[in-house]
Amino acid sequence: MDVLTVRNLSTAYQSKVVLDSLSFSVEQGTLTGIVGPNGAGKSTMIKSILGLQPKISGDVEFYGNALQSQKQRIGYVPQRGAVDWDFPTNVIDVVTMGLYGQIGWLRFPREKHRKLAMAALEKVDMTEYATRQISQLSGGQQQRVFLARALVQEAELYFMDEPFAGVDAKTERTIISVLEELKDQGKTVLVVHHDLQTVPRYFDHVLMLNKQLIAYGPTKETFTTAHLSKTYGGTIQWLGGENLGQRSV
């Protein structure tokens, strides 16, 4: 069953088109890596799908309904640089924000909500930082807190914009185990990812973007050198192999 359907999505900043008529459907329970060079439009695509960036044209559906009316069922982990980390709040409050759909914006979180938030922090190994100001966390710790916030939301579809950027090996493993857990629960996750070597290991589907959709499908069939050269302009020969999806990395 398709969770997400994108039809002819085009977006521009001022008059410069940065996404050109993207169409694809994402099956439920898949883990998709979104790859493409800097400036390819990966973040813009996520923001346009979520309605955070106006589009020129196109439709976006979530289980066949306009996505805008279903936002509570969708989780978003933005790029770390896009968040104001100086905002004076602590870790547990940031995670509890993920529950606002359940709590209601004008009501206060109850003990059970705090417990859910603490359980999510435990999954990302951050319980000891619960009362720490977010401005006093390292980059990798901030990333884990945002992941915990997405987890408590119990969304069905998640978008994560470069969660692996600048994290150490341990945090990378934590993020991967969270992604796998989400997949095991039947959730659908799309992740902007820059490390091409790990794509076949981490993602069962890959979306290759460079202003236009170059290819989308199961990693084994789609993550080929031909598609990579088309996406990156022939600069990735060093990866070698005809079908990278079948390489063990």
Ligand SMILES: Nc1ncnc2c1ncn2[C@@H]1O[C@H](COP(=O)(O)OP(=O)(O)OP(=O)(O)O)[C@@H](O)[C@H]1O
């Ligand atoms: N607010 C903005 N105003 C004008 N142009 C923008 C804006 N945000 C992004 N762009 C341009 O749109 C294009 C796509 O940017 P986007 O951030 O979506 O790419 P990306 O694939 O996520 O890149 P990266 O891998 O570097 O994060 C780029 O050419 C960028 O310069």
